[in-house]
Amino acid sequence: MSDSEQGETRERETVLTRxxxxxGDVLGCEECFIELDRYVELDVASLDPDRHVPGMRxxxxxxxxxxxxxxxxxxxxxxxxxxx
Amino acid sequence: xxxxxEIPAGDPASPSADDSRLWLERLGASGPRRxxxxxxxxxxxxxxxxxxxxxxxASLPHLRGDDWEDLAHESAADALSALLAKLGDFRGxxxxxxxxxxxxxxxxxxxxxxxxxxxxxxxxxxxxxxxLADTSVTAGAHVEDTELMEALRQEMTGTLxxxxxxxxxxxxxxxxxxxxxxxxxxxxRGALYKTxxxxxxKLRIALAERGFRIDGxxxxxx
Ligand SMILES: [Zn+2]
Numbered sequence: 001m002s003d004s005e006q007g008e009t010r011e012r013e014t015v016l017t018r019x020x021x022x023x024g025d026v027l028g029c030e031e032c033f034i035e036l037d038r039y040v041e042l043d044v045a046s047l048d049p050d051r052h053v054p055g056m057r058x059x060x061x062x063x064x065x066x067x068x069x070x071x072x073x074x075x076x077x078x079x080x081x082x083x084x
Numbered sequence: 085x086x087x088x089x090e091i092p093a094g095d096p097a098s099p100s101a102d103d104s105r106l107w108l109e110r111l112g113a114s115g116p117r118r119x120x121x122x123x124x125x126x127x128x129x130x131x132x133x134x135x136x137x138x139x140x141x142a143s144l145p146h147l148r149g150d151d152w153e154d155l156a157h158e159s160a161a162d163a164l165s166a167l168l169a170k171l172g173d174f175r176g177x178x179x180x181x182x183x184x185x186x187x188x189x190x191x192x193x194x195x196x197x198x199x200x201x202x203x204x205x206x207x208x209x210x211x212x213x214x215x216l217a218d219t220s221v222t223a224g225a226h227v228e229d230t231e232l233m234e235a236l237r238q239e240m241t242g243t244l245x246x247x248x249x250x251x252x253x254x255x256x257x258x259x260x261x262x263x264x265x266x267x268x269x270x271x272x273r274g275a276l277y278k279t280x281x282x283x284x285x286k287l288r289i290a291l292a293e294r295g296f297r298i299d300g301x302x303x304x305x306x
Contacts, residue, residue, distance in 0.1 A: 015257065017255060017280045019236070019240075019258075019287065020288055020291075023298070028274055028278060029262075037177070037178035037183045037186050038177040038178045040178075041179065041182055043127070062280075064195075064262070065262045066191060069193055072135075072136050072139060072193060076135050
């Protein structure tokens with residue numbers, strides 16, 4: 001496959017991924033907001049957030065706005081000195 | 085949805101319990117004790133709002149310094165009201181400060197996104213959609229891909245309602261933030277996400293019925 005063909009295939013896959021979203025997205029934005037603080041703390045502490053909050057990752061993959069809010073809260077916590 | 089929290093002892097997220105209890109106790113008090121807690125809380129929310137707005141500065145080059153500061157203060161004030169109304173929902177599963185931050189970040193991100201789209205026309209027409217149909221007939225595309233894209237095109241027209249198609253295309257292909265679209269369509273982010281979710285589910289079911297394996301394709305893409 002040539003580079004341009006690969007590029008086109010990637011573009012189509014991106015379009016497909018964006019349109020169809022992840023499978024298993026069962027959370028809505030409200031539930032995502034409710035779980036966000038706990039999910040981010042577990043994520044920052046590398047404590048397997050996806051086991052504790054099932055469905056969250058799929059929602060973040062499918063919802064750009066919640067994904068941005070997740071990134072922001074994570075960045076804010078990481079910008080602070082760790083508590084004793 | 086409530087899942088059991090299993091934060092092990094000694095975890096960096098856990099020594100917050102006393103802090104959180106103290107916050108709740110002070111906010112539940114009356115008089116100067118509560119007033120002092122509110123002032124501290126507002127400062128915390130303002131810090132988070134400024135943090136968020138700083139992250140988004142590049143997306144709004146035309147705003148002046150005062151505008152940014154106004155936006156941060158509006159966000160902190162709205163976040164404080166929202167938080168106090170939801171104080172009873174705090175379950176202590178994260179630090180109180182983390183729980184508080186998310187209110188300020190949400191207010192600031194929504195306000196900044198809306199400011200960024202102020203006066204701009206929302207691309208809700210099916211422009212991106214037409215390009216999608218074009219790419220599927222580009223020379224060199226694999227037959228399977230072409231068939232899948234053509235099926236998708238047909239199902240988007242045949243299976244989705246006009247509203248579902250517009251919301252799906254605006255948010256996923258034209259990068260319109262969901263809360264900006266919600267404001268323009270006079271609905272909520274949650275309701276729009278449901279529209280998006282229903283549209284995606286219908287497409288997935290329709291494509292599966294035609295024999296396409298969607299998640300195989302999706303895995304390769306990520
Ligand atoms: Zn969401």
